[in-house]
Amino acid sequence: MDDLVILTEYGLYCPQADLFIDPWKAVKKAIITHGHSDHARSGSENYLCHHQSIPILKSRLGNIAVQGLEYKETFTINGVTISLHPAGHVVGSAQVRLEYKGEVWVISGDYKTQPDGICEPFEPVTCHTFITESTFGLPFFQWQTQSVVMQQIQQWWKKNQSEGISSVLFAYSLGKAQRILANLDNSLGPIIVHGATHAMNEACRRSGIVLPQTYRVSELPNASWCKGALVIAPSSAAGSPWLKRFEPYRTAVASGWMAMRGARRWQAADRGFVLSDHADWHGLNLAIQATGAEQVLVTHGYTDLFSRWLCEQGLKSSVLKTQFRGEQVNEPETEITEV
Amino acid sequence: MKAFADLFEALDQTNKTQEKINLLAEYLSHASDEDRLWIIALFTGRKPSRIANTTQLRNWAARAAGLPQWLVEATWHTVGDLGETLAGIIPEPEVPTHQPNSLATTIQQVFHIQSLDSEEAKEAAVITLWKQLSKTERFLFNKLSAGSLRIGVSQGLLIKAISKAFQLEENIIAHRLMGNWDPRTTTFQQLILQPQATDHLSKPYPFFLAYALEDSSQIQQNPSAWLAEHKWDGIRAQLIVRNGQLYVWTRGEELVTDRYPEFHSLVSQLPSGTVIDGEILAWQNNKPLSFQFLQKRMGRKTLSKKLLQEIPVILMAYDLLEHQGMDIRNEPLVKRKKLLEELVHQCNANTLKLSELYFADSWESLLQERQRSAEKGSEGLMLKHRDSVYGTGRRKGGWWKWKVDPFTIDAVMIYAQSGHGRRAGLYTDYTFAVWDEQRKLVPIAKAYSGLKDEEILQLDRWIKQHTIEKFGPVRSVEAVQVFELAFEGIQPSTRHKSGVALRFPRIARWRTDKKAEEANTLADLKTLISIV
Numbered sequence: 113m114d115d116l117v118i119l120t121e122y123g124l125y126c127p128q129a130d131l132f133i134d135p136w137k138a139v140k141k142a143i144i145t146h147g148h149s150d151h152a153r154s155g156s157e158n159y160l161c162h163h164q165s166i167p168i169l170k171s172r173l174g175n176i177a178v179q180g181l182e183y184k185e186t187f188t189i190n191g192v193t194i195s196l197h198p199a200g201h202v203v204g205s206a207q208v209r210l211e212y213k214g215e216v217w218v219i220s221g222d223y224k225t226q227p228d229g230i231c232e233p234f235e236p237v238t239c240h241t242f243i244t245e246s247t248f249g250l251p252f253f254q255w256q257t258q259s260v261v262m263q264q265i266q267q268w269w270k271k272n273q274s275e276g277i278s279s280v281l282f283a284y285s286l287g288k289a290q291r292i293l294a295n296l297d298n299s300l301g302p303i304i305v306h307g308a309t310h311a312m313n314e315a316c317r318r319s320g321i322v323l324p325q326t327y328r329v330s331e332l333p334n335a336s337w338c339k340g341a342l343v344i345a346p347s348s349a350a351g352s353p354w355l356k357r358f359e360p361y362r363t364a365v366a367s368g369w370m371a372m373r374g375a376r377r378w379q380a381a382d383r384g385f386v387l388s389d390h391a392d393w394h395g396l397n398l399a400i401q402a403t404g405a406e407q408v409l410v411t412h413g414y415t416d417l418f419s420r421w422l423c424e425q426g427l428k429s430s431v432l433k434t435q436f437r438g439e440q441v442n443e444p445e446t447e448i449t450e451v
Numbered sequence: 452m453k454a455f456a457d458l459f460e461a462l463d464q465t466n467k468t469q470e471k472i473n474l475l476a477e478y479l480s481h482a483s484d485e486d487r488l489w490i491i492a493l494f495t496g497r498k499p500s501r502i503a504n505t506t507q508l509r510n511w512a513a514r515a516a517g518l519p520q521w522l523v524e525a526t527w528h529t530v531g532d533l534g535e536t537l538a539g540i541i542p543e544p545e546v547p548t549h550q551p552n553s554l555a556t557t558i559q560q561v562f563h564i565q566s567l568d569s570e571e572a573k574e575a576a577v578i579t580l581w582k583q584l585s586k587t588e589r590f591l592f593n594k595l596s597a598g599s600l601r602i603g604v605s606q607g608l609l610i611k612a613i614s615k616a617f618q619l620e621e622n623i624i625a626h627r628l629m630g631n632w633d634p635r636t637t638t639f640q641q642l643i644l645q646p647q648a649t650d651h652l653s654k655p656y657p658f659f660l661a662y663a664l665e666d667s668s669q670i671q672q673n674p675s676a677w678l679a680e681h682k683w684d685g686i687r688a689q690l691i692v693r694n695g696q697l698y699v700w701t702r703g704e705e706l707v708t709d710r711y712p713e714f715h716s717l718v719s720q721l722p723s724g725t726v727i728d729g730e731i732l733a734w735q736n737n738k739p740l741s742f743q744f745l746q747k748r749m750g751r752k753t754l755s756k757k758l759l760q761e762i763p764v765i766l767m768a769y770d771l772l773e774h775q776g777m778d779i780r781n782e783p784l785v786k787r788k789k790l791l792e793e794l795v796h797q798c799n800a801n802t803l804k805l806s807e808l809y810f811a812d813s814w815e816s817l818l819q820e821r822q823r824s825a826e827k828g829s830e831g832l833m834l835k836h837r838d839s840v841y842g843t844g845r846r847k848g849g850w851w852k853w854k855v856d857p858f859t860i861d862a863v864m865i866y867a868q869s870g871h872g873r874r875a876g877l878y879t880d881y882t883f884a885v886w887d888e889q890r891k892l893v894p895i896a897k898a899y900s901g902l903k904d905e906e907i908l909q910l911d912r913w914i915k916q917h918t919i920e921k922f923g924p925v926r927s928v929e930a931v932q933v934f935e936l937a938f939e940g941i942q943p944s945t946r947h948k949s950g951v952a953l954r955f956p957r958i959a960r961w962r963t964d965k966k967a968e969e970a971n972t973l974a975d976l977k978t979l980i981s982i983v
Contacts, residue, residue, distance in 0.1 A: 250526045251518055252539040371539065373463065374531050374870070374877075383464055417525050424519060 116192075116210055116217040117243065119432050124219060124243070124411075126210055129192035132156075133208050133219050136435045143194070145221025146205035147172060147286055147315075150437045162196050164231075165204030167318035168286060171311050183232065199223040200234030201389050202287035203316045209237050218403060219243040222438060224388065225395035226258060230294045230321065234391075236402030244400060246413035247390040247438030248368050249421075255368070255392040261385055262295045268364060268383055269300060273340040278361035282347040282381065284439075285312040287389040288366050289344050290323060298324045302337050306345035306354070329357065350381075368392075368439055390439055400427075412436040454478065455486070455554040456587040459602065468608060475604065475612035484639040485555035491642070492634035493600055494609045499561050501598030503573060505533055508597060512537040515578045528924035531869060534593035541581050541589060561595050607844050613643065625657045625843055631706050655689040655700040656726060656772050656780065657843040661833065661850035670834060670851075671814045678784065678837055679809040679817055681829035682852060683767050684742050685732035686749070690714060690766055691773075692721045701731075710748065713764050713802045720798045724776030727791065728841070729768040729806070739828040742954075743942060765802045768795055769833075772841055780841035784849075787841070824855045830939070831855040857937035858979060859959055860885065861970045864932045865892055867914045868925045870899065878914040878926070879907055881958075883936060885949070886972045892930055893949040893973060896938070901958030910961070933965040934958050941979050951976050 117126050123135030131141040138155030145151050145161075147168035154173045161169060163180030170176065183206065186195045191213070196206035201222040208219045216239040223245070227233040265281065272279045283289050285308045293303065293313070305313060305326045313323055332338070338358050347365065349355060368388025369375040376384035391399060400408055400422070407428040410419045415431040422429035458478045462471055479487055492498070503511070513523045518540060527536040552560070564576045577596065581589055594600035610628065614621045627643055631653060670677050687702040697718040699708045708714075711731065733740035733748065744762045751758065771791035772780050779787055788808065795805045811817045821832045831854035839849030862883035870879030880899045884892035902910065910932070918926040937959040944952035951973070
């Protein structure tokens with residue numbers, strides 16, 4: 113049987129159903145796994161995604177023709193049964209399951225296996241072929257449980273506050289920002305968000321996600337609220353004039369890359385918190401095992417190494433050269449800048 | 452070990468000097484004497500020698516983590532630091548064992564493992580320890596095992612912290628920390644708190660170092676207040692004669708008396724209680740030989756007659772720090788220079804030369820003298836205020852380095868390698884090439900410093916998008932980017948394919964305005980050799 117999903121210059125393509133998954137060029141029909149900019153791109157005619165992703169896609173891509181699905185809801189095109197399944201990556205993130213004549217392929221998009229308290233936790237889907245990411249696919253990357261990291265962030269904020277210093281935390285606007293908000297104790301003081309973060313918070317709120325109260329700078333009753341506050345912003349805000357109002361402040365970066373001392377120092381932030389919306393080494397391996405797949409295709413991250421490792425584990429594995437990027441040390445430029 | 456790991460993490464999280472001093476002082480005031488001594492030993496580079504080489508450590512960690520060796524190696528190339536990689540791939544203990552071991556006991560364990568006979572026994576002992584330690588502790592233990600623990604704490608900062616914790620004067624501590632002490636044969640009490648007069652016999656003074664001259668206006672305003680002398684390219688050293696004994700210390704705090712028998716007769720020619728600061732130089736026909744020659748002497752413990760004849764050394768005396776047993780570092784420079792001159796003349800030894808002084812009457816005369824540096828074989832000039840004291844460490848004000856302008860050449864980047872440490876995960880080490888006679892690019896230098904952080908990020912992105920081939924941590928890239936390289940000298944080389952070796956190559960500028968075809972040629976470089 114022919115491959116159910118192939119790689120084309122437009123992106124991952126299912127010829128039998130004539131649709132693309134996370135294409136990087138404009139196509140007729142696109143299924144979108146989640147709202148990060150390397151997976152959700154503008155220009156396509158029709159979009160399909162989990163219904164919680166719709167406000168996020170609209171916020172980022174403008175007024176698009178988009179249809180929403182529930183997790184596990186199925187529909188069929190030309191004999192291919194299609195459904196979405198929780199990927200546990202960010203709000204609305206989904207794995208795409210395609211079944212044709214008993215052959216099942218699952219495209220994971222980005223995923224993490226640790227529940228984060230904000231999005232639907234990852235569910236392994238039994239399949240013959242699993243298309244996986246490998247952003248942190250090296251044995252060096254082993255995450256601590258979320259509560260430990262949240263406690264570190266909380267303590268950092270508390271200590272800064274006791275010294276009259278504001279805490280500026282750089283985190284992805286979609287995913288980590290909401291995750292941090294939902295898991296921190298905000299009785300410590302106001303949480304102020306950057307415009308880019310605010311846009312994603314609002315999109316998630318429209319999807320029915322409950323987040324604690326946050327403030328934009330323009331909403332603050334007076335400037336003294338800045339002192340000792342927690343500020344969540346994309347890393348592009350580092351060193352920007354917008355941050356001046358929070359002086360004196362300390363900075364921190366929340367990213368899986370902060371596991372490497374080198375990357376941490378390189379960021380020139382005062383602290384690095386190891387927090388990622390991607391699976392770590394054990395997460396990737398456990399997820400793959402749980403699918404029972406005999407073939408695993410690796411899309412982005414440490415693709416060559418991870419694929420070789422999977423082959424040595426007795427799986428059939430190769431690399432798909434996609435244009436996905438996974439988590440970056442610096443978030444790709446967000447369209448929203450603040451002054 | 453936990454307290455040490457916490458200290459390390461806290462130091463790692465701040466780049467503010469005062470915070471570092473406070474953290475260290477805090478640790479020192481609470482630590483046991485054994486841990487205090489070891490912290491000082493580690494921060495002054497007195498680390499235990501390694502338990503195992505990096506291959507052994509890698510293999511042991513691969514077995515402990517159940518991973519293939521190639522994957523451990525590839526992970527290491529990505530992370531950039533072996534100790535960190537191995538600490539990271541070994542799973543955390545399910546239940547932390549909370550071994551109440553101190554820094555000192557961990558170091559005892561390192562010595563114990565060193566003493567084990569078989570590699571199997573060493574491996575078993577290391578793996579047992581790995582499984583008891585937390586990640587940061589494992590990292591520090593790995594660094595100790597590999598003999599490569601480096602912590603971002605300068606000796607100056609350590610001295611400030613000790614001073615703060617024990618209310619001692621900084622210069623006294625600096626002196627007590629110098630020299631040939633061994634943490635296994637001394638105690639914290641002996642080293643820091645109750646020093647004996649005889650302990651000081653061999654000890655050099657902390658070296659006084661200078662920054663590069665940035666602003667010449669204060670010198671131009673009053674040139675006659677400044678003395679100039681050539682800055683020689685050798686090994687900065689202190690020669691000490693006390694109580695009928697001779698000691699030669701390098702700036703790297705290495706006692707090298709045995710390596711330079713040329714100086715041994717000075718013990719009877721110089722009065723006891725003399726400390727001279729100078730430069731060890733390979734010297735022939737009244738001129739220094741290039742640093743390359745001195746390097747041949749540096750590494751050798753046994754010296755053949757032939758080598759001593761081929762590469763004789765002298766000490767070029769810059770300064771007098773101790774005269775008739777008195778510390779005269781706080782006397783004005785002109786006075787120290789005068790005493791030094793008398794001493795060197797009385798001594799009349801051909802291995803002890805006086806660094807020639809230039810009394811500037813004008814800025815122009817200084818410029819002229821600096822221009823003679825290449826011909827004399829020096830790196831440029833040192834400018835010293837006539838009243839300057841001999842300070843401690845690198846300070847601004849009294850002394851300035853005023854090196855000759857470096858040579859520059861435009862070269863094309865052809866390989867990139869990911870960096871280590873602070874720059875791990877980014878492509879920061881580059882190989883550069885120039886055009887040979889057949890218009891092929893031949894590599895001439897590797898360089899990594901000199902770019903701004905944002906330029907490194909930009910270049911990193913470019914490299915990832917324009918890779919031709921990957922070999923492990925190295926990528927070959929399209930020959931597009933041109934850089935101006937600065938370097939201090941150039942020598943013929945049989946080791947390099949290009950036939951030339953550059954001294955201290957570094958990136959001066961990213962020439963985005965130039966095309967690869969416009970880069971220099973090998974012939975251009977070879978003409979430079981004849982100039983030098």
